[in-house]
C-alpha cells in the first residue's frame with residue numbers, strides 16, 4: 001500500500017493531471033523528475049532579485065513573481081507548473097478566481113505540501129486546517145474577531161501605540177531623527193496581539209515572535225526538500241534545529257497557558273477570560289458529542305497561528321503605508337488634516353474610524369500595491385468544474401494576488417502608480433481586490449487588522465510628519481509575505497501639539 005501510495009503521489013497522479021489539463025489546452029514548462037519546476041523558479045527569482053530597484057517604483061510583479069511573468073507570456077493566462085510533484089494551476093481570470101475562493105472547505109483547502117511544510121511551525125491551527133476540523137475551529141474562534149468583542153480591543157490598541165510614540169519621542173529628544181519604522185511596527189503589532197489575544201506581556205510575545213520567525217524561515221528551507229520521497233524523516237541539520245526551536249516555543253506557550261489555568265484552579269480568577277486564549281481553554285474543557293475535540297497540542301497550534309498571522313501581515317501593511325505616505329507628501333498632508341478634523345485632538349475611537357475615509361483609501365491602495373499575502377493557494381479535493389475548466393482532484397490552484405492587483409487590464413494604465421482616489425467609489429471592487437482573500441476562508445482577522453492599522457496610522461499622523469530617509473533602499477522581497485529587504489528608514493519630525 002505504501003509503495004502504491006508513493007508511486008501514485010509522485011508519478012501516477014501528476015501524470016494524470018497533466019494529461020487532463022493538456023486536453024483542455026492548459027500547458028506550462030516541462031517538469032523535471034521530483035523537483036518539477038522548483039529549480040526554474042529559484043533561478044528566475046535569483047536573477048530578478050540580483051539588484052535593488054533603481055527608484056521607489058511600485059512596478060514589482062516582474063521582480064517578485066518573475067516565473068509568473070515569464071510563463072504567462074509564454075503559455076497564456078492559464079498555465080500549469082510544478083512545485084516538486086505538486087501541480088499548480090495559475091488562475092487570474094476573475095470569474096474563475098471568485099468561484100474557486102467561494103468553494104467550501106470540503107471541496108478545496110490546504111495541500112499536503114503546504115501542511116507538511118508548516119507542520120512544525122503552525123501545525124494544525126486554523127490557517128492550515130481542512131474539512132470538518134477547519135469548520136469547527138473557524139466557528140470556535142470567530143466570535144473573538146467580530147462585534148463588540150472586536151470593538152473592545154480599540155482601547156488597548158491606543159494604549160500600546162501611545163507607549164511606542166512616547167519611546168519615539170524620547171529617542172527624538174536624545175537626537176535621533178531616522179527610525180527603522182518596519183522594526184517599530186513589528187514590535188508594536190507584536191505587543192498588540194500579545195495583549196489582546198493572549199493577555200500576556202509584550203516581552204514574552206516578542207520572544208515568541210522572534211522564535212516563530214526563525215521557525216518560519218527554517219521550515220521554508222526544509223520544505224524545499226519535500227519533493228524527495230521520505231526526506232521529512234531524515235535527521236537533517238534543518239530538522240534538528242526546527243525540533244529544538246519548536247520545543248522552546250511550545251515551552252513558552254505552556255507557561256502562558258499554565259498560568260491562566262492555574263489562576264482558575266486556585267480560585268484567583270473566576271474563568272479563563274474572554275480573549276482568544278480564554279475561549280480556546282474553555283473549549284478544551286468542554287465535552288462534545290460530535291467528535292471534535294480541542295486538545296492541548298491544537299490549542300498551542302492555534303496560539304502559534306494567531307501569533308504569526310496576527311502580526312507579520314499587519315506590521316507589513318503599516319510599514320508599506322508609512323513608506324507610501326513618506327514618499328507622497330500631499331496624501332500625508334490630506335490624511336493628517338482628516339484625522340485632525342475627525343478626532344479633534346483626541347485618540348481615535350471606534351466611532352471615529354468609519355469617518356476616516358481618506359485614510360481608508362490610502363490603506364486600500366497600500367494593500368493593493370503591496371498585498372502582504374502575494375498568492376492564494378487552494379488544492380482541490382474532488383473533481384470540479386469552474387467556468388469552462390474541469391479541475392481534477394489533486395490539482396493545486398494558485399492565485400497570484402500580487403499580479404491581479406497590478407494588472408493594467410483590471411486597474412487601468414496607472415495600475416503601478418500610487419493613486420488612492422481609485423478607492424473613492426464603492427464600484428472599485430468587483431472581486432479584483434483580494435488582500436484578505438474572499439469566500440469562506442477569507443481572513444478572520446480582517447476587521448482586527450484594519451481597526452489596528454487605522455488607529456496606529458491616525459495616531460502617528462497626528463504626532464509626526466515623516467519623510468523617507470536617504471538611506472532607504474527600495475527592495476521588496478517575498479519571504480512568504482512581501483518584506484522590505486533592508487527595512488524602511490524614515491525621518492520623523494514632531495508636530496506641535
Ligand code: HEM
Pocket residue numbers: 126127128138193305306309310311313314317371372373375376377434435436437440441442443444445446448449
Ligand atoms: C493586513 C493584515 C492581514 C492580511 C493582509 C491578511 C491576509 C490574509 C489572507 C490573504 C488570508 C487567506 C489565506 C488563504 O486563503 O490562503 C488570511 C487568513 C487568515 N488570517 Fe489574515 N491577514 C491579516 C491580518 C490578520 C490578523 C490580524 C489575524 C488575527 C489576529 C489574521 C488571522 C488569519 C487567520 C487565522 C487566517 C486563516 C483563516 C482560515 O483559513 O479560515 N490575519 N489572512
